[in-house]
Amino acid sequence: MLTRRIGGVEVSAIGLGGMPMSLAGRPDRARAVETIRTAVDRGVTLIDTADAYSADDSDFGHNEELIAEALKGVDGVLVATKGGHTRTADGDWALNGRPEYLKAACEASLRRLGVDAIDLYQFHRPDPDVPTAESVGALAELLDEGKIRLAGVSNFDPAQIREAVEVLGGRLASVQNQFSPAFRSSEPELELCAELDVAFLPWSPLGGISAAGRLGQEFSAFAEVGAAHGVSPQQVCLAWMLAKAPQVVPIPGASRPASIADSADAVHLELGEEELRRLDG
DSSP states (O other): OOEEEEEEEEEEEEEEOOGGGGGGTTOOOHHHHHHHHHHTTTTOOOOOOOOTTSSGGHHHHHHHHHHHHTTTOOOOOOOEEEEEEOOOOOOOOOEEEOOHHHHHHHHHHHHHOOOSSSEEEOOHHHHHHHOOOHHHHHHHHHHHHTSEEEEEEEEEOOOHHHHHHHHHHTTTEEEEOOOOOOOOOOOOOHHHHHTTTEEEOSSSTSTTTGHHHHHHHHHHHHHHHHHHHSHHHHHHHHHHHHHOOOOOOOOOOOSHHHHHHHGGGGGOOHHHHHHHHHHHH
16 A cells, blocks of 8 residues: 655555445445445555534434444554534534634544544634634644644635644644545645645545546546546546645545445556646646
């Protein structure tokens, strides 16, 4: 497995996104656990979760508990989780970026994951009612207290990323933003992370839960390049992202063992310059 670094920690160049295993319509627990363990067997050492990955507010923290169960007895996997998103009774999403909330959310995540310190804790999404510096300041305090080993942010624009770097005193380890063939507007954030040598973790890199299977149909270049190499369009997509910058670590979601096994194999695919230009186009 090709590796990359997040805040100085070496991880697999492809991670596993846990979100599809906990939303409404999720797989049964046995299949979800098998998916996580298959990822580890294929060399994946980065698993992304969040306290808000659940069907609604009644099972808040579902994905963290699932991952903790699947990783019992497993060493060497960096688990990244997030706080700052909340869920409502009807399954909708809400925000809470207040420092006191983020600290309490971190404590709850520590309990669900069963660890003394969270490997990577990320502020899930800016709250327009709370200054960014105050929310990120909570992460700085959690770092200082040893509750988290690395700090990151998610869904931040370039100005907010630079502010986070300043508030954290240069300790920003990661930025987790949406990026895919269908969503390329976060190229500036990716380029900034490459400039700052901060890990960039694309979420929904294959287009999201409902669209990943249609990637080759909607973006024919990925299907054509895949056919030439005898691999899936999804593998081509992940290899294309890896070629963008050494700071890029895609975290494709999966709810089936076969899906993450295919994604993990993307590290073996080398694309030529002409192929990359076609995919960029």
